[in-house]
Amino acid sequence: MTNRIHNFSAGPSALPTEVMKEIQENLLSYKGSGMSVMEMSHRGDLFMEIIEEARMRIKRLYNLSEAYEVLFVHGGASLQFAMIPMNFIGEGQTADYIETGIWSTKAIAEARIQNKGVRVAASSKDREFTCIPKAFALSPDAPFVHITTNNTVRGTQWHALPETGSVPLIADMSSDILSRPLDVSRFGMIYGGAQKNMGPSGTAVVILRKDMVEKIPAGLPTMLSYRTYVEKESMFNTPATFPVYAISLVTKWLEETMGGLKAMEEINTRKAEKLYAAMDEDDFYCGTAEKESRSLMNITFRIRNHDLEPVFIEEALKAGMAGLKGHKSVGGLRASIYNAVSENSVDALCAFMGDFKRKNR
Ligand SMILES: *Cc1c(COP(=O)(O)O)cnc(C)c1O
Numbered sequence: 001m002t003n004r005i006h007n008f009s010a011g012p013s014a015l016p017t018e019v020m021k022e023i024q025e026n027l028l029s030y031k032g033s034g035m036s037v038m039e040m041s042h043r044g045d046l047f048m049e050i051i052e053e054a055r056m057r058i059k060r061l062y063n064l065s066e067a068y069e070v071l072f073v074h075g076g077a078s079l080q081f082a083m084i085p086m087n088f089i090g091e092g093q094t095a096d097y098i099e100t101g102i103w104s105t106k107a108i109a110e111a112r113i114q115n116k117g118v119r120v121a122a123s124s125k126d127r128e129f130t131c132i133p134k135a136f137a138l139s140p141d142a143p144f145v146h147i148t149t150n151n152t153v154r155g156t157q158w159h160a161l162p163e164t165g166s167v168p169l170i171a172d173m174s175s176d177i178l179s180r181p182l183d184v185s186r187f188g189m190i191y192g193g194a195q196k197n198m199g200p201s202g203t204a205v206v207i208l209r210k211d212m213v214e215k216i217p218a219g220l221p222t223m224l225s226y227r228t229y230v231e232k233e234s235m236f237n238t239p240a241t242f243p244v245y246a247i248s249l250v251t252k253w254l255e256e257t258m259g260g261l262k263a264m265e266e267i268n269t270r271k272a273e274k275l276y277a278a279m280d281e282d283d284f285y286c287g288t289a290e291k292e293s294r295s296l297m298n299i300t301f302r303i304r305n306h307d308l309e310p311v312f313i314e315e316a317l318k319a320g321m322a323g324l325k326g327h328k329s330v331g332g333l334r335a336s337i338y339n340a341v342s343e344n345s346v347d348a349l350c351a352f353m354g355d356f357k358r359k360n361r
Helices: 019-027 045-060 076-088 102-113 226-231 239-257 260-279 305-317 343-360
Strands: 068-073 094-100 115-121 143-146 169-172 186-195 205-211 286-289 296-304 332-337
Touching: 019 239, 019 305, 045 068, 068 076, 068 226, 076 102, 076 169, 076 205, 094 102, 102 115, 102 143, 102 169, 115 239, 143 205, 186 332, 205 226, 239 260, 239 305, 260 296, 296 305, 305 343
Parallel strands: 094 115, 094 143, 143 169, 169 186
Antiparallel strands: 068 205, 186 205, 286 296, 296 332
């Protein structure tokens, strides 16, 4: 096997090597069928088993009650930005959005394009999205409150959920879904593009509370109504079969190899703590997110002497570490340490950061 690099890419991002090997072993003939999962009918028994397994494992990992559906929707997280207002902001209603980064800004924009009632209940834009807002007043009449649980670009994360009373919370969890246990009962809907923490790109996973379905208006285009995905079990048309297959394997790995979300959270916390400690040692590096809002998934930082950043990226790559360039909109450095990025990779990066600092002081 060719060497696997330490992959800190923000997305699409690292997948567990064990999963990649299992995919490779079954690529030409899945379960003795003589066909790849890519080549088989989505209505056949073999694929029906795969999609059911992916659903069941997500339900088990999050301890979902019967009140929740797990859906697979094409178009990634960005299509959900458009579908959420279409499905859930009714005539005369105004939804509350909390703006914590460019992805929430995009979600808000998609609601505005449709002339839907949208209120930005709080924003950390004036702080360049380096923190999660602490004070906000939410409307008790809103059809939902929308948050982005982890802000991939700036490296901030909600560590306690906002109190929304009986108003359902809807969360874009693209970059921290399945990274830690979650009290899903607080949510009307959770969604995420698969390509950060669950599999390759090509589908979004949507966890939807059944009472939300009743609010969906009639008359939406079929593929843009969540009701279609519920009624047809995500098979109105051909689902993204190969990504769903990969999700079934990643969730199996999470349950059986990693020991579930509590165990995964401990590992993820340890990984993040190590990197933040390496960054906080002195003033050579400096973190860009405010401390209490720091993400466990995307560690964003700068070198005080910005000119050294391209050198850091280049030398890191030579040392077997990829994906460390910050998002193009903010520059700097970013290490994305999703579930599949091992503690060993994080240790390698911490050691490299120490060496780089000693050489470049
Ligand atoms: C990457 C990302 C998106 C965009 O996901 P797509 O699946 O490419 O549409 C949305 N929200 C967050 C928080 C992200 O990290």
